[in-house]
Amino acid sequence: MERKELEKILSNTLVPIGFKKKGNHWIINDNVIIKMVNLQKSEFSNSFYINYGYSLKSIPLDNTMMHIFKGLGSANQNENIRIKELLDLDSEISNSNREKELTKLLLDKVVLNMNNVNTEEDLLNELKNRPHLNDISLLVKRHFGLS
Numbered sequence: 001m002e003r004k005e006l007e008k009i010l011s012n013t014l015v016p017i018g019f020k021k022k023g024n025h026w027i028i029n030d031n032v033i034i035k036m037v038n039l040q041k042s043e044f045s046n047s048f049y050i051n052y053g054y055s056l057k058s059i060p061l062d063n064t065m066m067h068i069f070k071g072l073g074s075a076n077q078n079e080n081i082r083i084k085e086l087l088d089l090d091s092e093i094s095n096s097n098r099e100k101e102l103t104k105l106l107l108d109k110v111v112l113n114m115n116n117v118n119t120e121e122d123l124l125n126e127l128k129n130r131p132h133l134n135d136i137s138l139l140v141k142r143h144f145g146l147s
Contacts, residue, residue, distance in 0.1 A: 033118065
């Protein structure tokens with residue numbers, strides 16, 4: 001599989017639900033929150049990462065892509081291994097299986113999560129449900145009054 005085919009899988013999944021493709025990003029630009037999915041190429045192999053998250057229009061980005069982000073992955077070790085295999089374009093997975101599995105993962109893990117965040121209050125609730133906020137910038141923590 002080539003990068004363009006991987007991008008097509010993301011577009012076919014995200015564009016119908018309102019995302020617009022801009023380079024390596026798929027974006028929903030709402031009044032309050034910008035939702036973003038990003039395709040990132042590994043520097044070391046023909047592997048990719050799918051990052052997703054949010055930016056608040058009410059605070060500056062300060063040279064970051066998103067204020068709050070996650071990577072497509074799983075706490076389940078076997079599922080996480082499979083995600084890495086699917087995103088390694090040199091792995092021996094048929095294009096049809098890769099497309100089917102990645103589409104399901106995008107819908108179940110990324111889209112489902114992002115559909116629940118439409119306001120700053122929704123985003124705050126998501127942050128409060130995280131086990132830690134170590135990866136959240138001080139700017140965002142201050143904005144939400146989090147310690």
